Amino acid sequence: MLDLDGTLVHTLGDFVAALGCMLDELGLPAVTSGFIERTVGRGGEHLVRSTLAEAGGPAELFGHAWPLYQRIYAGLNGAHATVYPGVVEGLEALRFRGVPLAVLTNKPAAPAAELLRRKGLDGFFTHVFGGDSFERKKPDPLPLLKTCEALGTPPSATWMVGDSRNDAEAAHAAGCPLVLVTYGYNHGEDIRAVPAWRHVTRLDDITFF
Numbered sequence: 001m002l003d004l005d006g007t008l009v010h011t012l013g014d015f016v017a018a019l020g021c022m023l024d025e026l027g028l029p030a031v032t033s034g035f036i037e038r039t040v041g042r043g044g045e046h047l048v049r050s051t052l053a054e055a056g057g058p059a060e061l062f063g064h065a066w067p068l069y070q071r072i073y074a075g076l077n078g079a080h081a082t083v084y085p086g087v088v089e090g091l092e093a094l095r096f097r098g099v100p101l102a103v104l105t106n107k108p109a110a111p112a113a114e115l116l117r118r119k120g121l122d123g124f125f126t127h128v129f130g131g132d133s134f135e136r137k138k139p140d141p142l143p144l145l146k147t148c149e150a151l152g153t154p155p156s157a158t159w160m161v162g163d164s165r166n167d168a169e170a171a172h173a174a175g176c177p178l179v180l181v182t183y184g185y186n187h188g189e190d191i192r193a194v195p196a197w198r199h200v201t202r203l204d205d206i207t208f209f
């Protein structure tokens with residue numbers, strides 16, 4: 001199970017552009033990309049709510065801002081995003097070994113699948129699950145357990161590969177072994193302080209066998 005934002009694709013530029021455009025349309029001031037980097041990873045609703053608060057907007061604006069943000073994001077999805085070095089090589093190596101692969105992100109499933117398609121990564125995965133695919137999101141273990149079910153592999157033999165403590169907490173709670181990439185977004189904290197079986201600087205540094 002691989003996380004998407006901060007693990008497979010560097011999507012910070014998409015979030016910055018979409019939130020900037022949303023704030024502009026709402027007549028609110030811009031927020032910094034540092035704030036956005038610290039805030040991504042807990043799903044779009046959390047990101048929009050936090051951004052409105054950071055920009056000094058009233059919480060009641062969320063009902064209007066959320067569909068507006070989703071519309072803007074869908075239009076630019078992938079335009080300011082790049083696949084991290086080592087990702088294609090790492091996925092090819094895993095596919096070569098016959099490892100079944102799924103994406104498990106807190107991004108809603110539709111833009112997640114579309115981003116993978118636009119970046120040419122969609123062919124690697126048998127399943128793409130998002131923050132709206134199950135009743136709860138990471139760091140709850142439920143989405144990981146459901147993904148294991150879909151892959152047909154027990155949690156103890158199903159690896160979670162992610163970039164944040166959100167992924168780590170979910171993996172520990174689900175009983176899944178964990179690899180963390182060091183280049184993503186970890187709520188502004190050093191990911192090396194989060195325990196994992198291994199920390200890797202590139203996806204093709206993962207060797208399971």
Ligand SMILES: O=C(O)COP(=O)(O)O
Pocket residue numbers: 003004005006040041042043044104105106107108
């Ligand atoms: O919060 C999001 O929208 C996505 O974050 P994730 O892909 O790292 O789970």
Ligand SMILES: [Mg+2]
Pocket residue numbers: 003004005006007041162163164184185
């Ligand atoms: Mg992530």
